[in-house]
Amino acid sequence: MVNIAAATSTWPRGVLSLVRANDRRARKVVLLASGDNAVEIISLTRAAAAAQAFEVTSHVFPPGRATLAASRLPPCDILIVHAAPDDELAAANILLRRPWRAAAFSTAVSAQATASLGDLRERLLAPGSWLPESTRATSTGPTAREFTADYTELHGVAPTETAAWAYVSGLILGRAIRFCGGIQDTSVLAAARGIDTTTLLGRFRLDEATGLQVGHQIPIVQWQDGISHTVWPRDAARATFAHPRL
Missing domain, CATH: 3.40.50.2300 (Response regulator)
Structure with a gap:
């Protein structure tokens, strides 16, 4: 997890x-x-x-x-x-x-x-929850405003909070897979624990010992x-x- x-x-x-x-x-x-x-x-x-x-x-x-x-x-x-x-x-x-x-x-x-x-x-x-119009810089993926604009153009409606979280989950998973070069659970989790980044939802960082989210506020x-x-x-x-x- x-x-x-x-x-x-x-x-x-x-x-x-x-x-x-x-x-x-x-x-x-x-x-x-x-x-x-x-x-x-x-x-x-x-x-x-x-x-x-x-x-x-x-x-x-x-x-x-x-x-x-x-x-x-x-x-x-x-x-x-x-x-x-x-x-x-x-x-x-x-x-x-x-x-x-x-x-x-x-x-x-x-x-x-x-x-x-x-x-x-x-x-x-x-x-x-999240700020759809935020222009705060990110180091992984688009800003919240960019994501909102692209999602709205593609689907004809503004993104929900669930859509934003699902998108960020994909970003983190993709970054972890690229880092470890595979999709094995233990490898992906280990890679995720080494990620310290910011997304449209704010900071992402896991406690390396417990795996708990400590970066996001x-x-x-x-x-x-x-x-x-x-x-x-x-x-x-x-x-x-x-x-x-x-």
């Missing part, structure tokens, strides 16, 4: 890095999590927080109990919520009325899912005046991070 993207559970790292780059005062983080990977996201968030001098208080709740869990959260500087869309929406209607310096929800990138929040959505953070978007803008990482930002939230 060659991991092209960073694990979904790593997205809070970007939130914490973004806040720390703009705010030296924030110290306390509260994490509300539910679902199969709740333990994993708590563990990864704690590690990222320790590296950035944050203190984390975490709370796990069973699906469908978001309202009760949200009502019990203590005040903190930064709020991070990772759960199913319905649970996040229920929690948001309670929690976003509080004065957090920054707040992030894992499913808040969707305009449809967050439309009912109204003004509460303003300055909310969320993990993004999940973009962080922020809602500003009803539009979501990428605000992290810096080299992919399309807007200035609006901070603090309240």
Whole structure:
């Protein structure tokens, strides 16, 4: 298995890095999590927080109990919520009325899912996907804008996120095969672990020991005046991070 993207559970790292780059005062983080990977996201968030001098208080709740869990959260500087869309929406209607310096929800990138929040959505953070119009230089394959233009011309519709990831998977596989000269699983994996490059989705680099993706960063978007803008990482930002939230 060659991991092209960073694990979904790593997205809070970007939130914490973004806040720390703009705010030296924030110290306390509260994490509300539910679902199969709740333990994993708590563990990864704690590690990222320790590296950035944050203190984390975490709370796990069973699906469908978001309202009760949200009502019990203590005040903190930064709020991070990772759960199913319905649970996040229920929690948001309670929690976003509080004065957090920054707040992030894992499913808040969707305009449809967050439309009912109204003004509460303003300055909310969320993990993004890819940037179809990005002209950021790549060392393997076309830029995102070039890929988008070519795909649209060929198929008559704009590429989906799935199409972009599938294309990049092919790029990495092709590069690994060319390097090792064959298609044997172990040879391809060994070659992939030696690749350090950038594609239209950002950096690709595997941990040589574990094989985990450590190069790719999940973009962080922020809602500003009803539009979501990428605000992290810096080299992919399309807007200035609006901070603090309240």
